[in-house]
Amino acid sequence: MSQMEVALTAAVSSRHLSFIETGRSRPSREMVLHLAERLDVPLGERNILLLAAGYAPEYRERGLDDAEMAAVRDALGRFLDAHEPYPALVADRRCDIVMTNGALGVLLDGVAPKLLQPPANAMRIALHPDGMAPRILNLPEWSGHLLQVLRRRAEAEGAPELTALHDELAALPGVELAPPTTGAAAGVVVPLRLRSADGGGELTFLSTTSRFGTALDVTLAGLWIEAFYPADDATAEALRVAG
Helix, strand or coil: CCHHHHHHHHCCCHHHHHHHHHCCCCCCHHHHHHHHHHCCCCHHHHHHHHHHCCCCCCCECCCCCCHHHHHHHHHHHHHHHHHCCCCEEEECCCCEEEEECHHHHHHHCCCCHHHHCCCCEHHHHHHCCCCCHHHECCHHHHHHHHHHHHHHHHHHHCCHHHHHHHHHHHCCCCCCCCCCCCCCCCCCCCCEEEECCCCCCEEEEEEEEECCCCCCEHHHHHCEEEEEEECCHHHHHHHHHHC
16 A cells, blocks of 8 residues: 555545654554554554554453453354354464364364364365365365465465465365356355265355454454355255254
């Protein structure tokens, strides 16, 4: 973004912003937080900005098992339980799985135990040849969707660990960097088409991703919930029977 674009986005005069950028003017704590909010800077990076400007960090980073996070754990647990018999998981900013419901086993059947050892990475499980990849019937589409999401997160957060994960997964066999944009595959949504565990049928899912919109904790802001829904009656019935 140009300096003028940042100034317009943040509703700050370009002259004042120029003084801040060149060091002629020291930004107030409020200005640092204002700019970070308008530019949608991740909470952890906002702490780094504050430190660079000479201020104490604003946002704490508690572990999910911290006593102060009990309400969050309870809320996530209720969501996961209520979503059954459909699969759902909670992952952190590194895409490591932190919570699941019992129905996730439908997706994980046949995954090598080594990939499920903590910290089990959701993206790696999905695309690794020892993971779900052999059962994914539309691997080029699904892998392209996942890598596109991962690349955008890495760019938005300036996270080298996510960039490294993206590059690792992009080198796996059968993986595409982006979903197709033309043809029959470019429909309303990219489904997950999964060969059933017994090999005799197909399970088709739609997925949604949710995050806490009012998070004031670094850990909480990085959590995301992936919930899978049956895309047809046959899948819904198979999940009901399995549950």
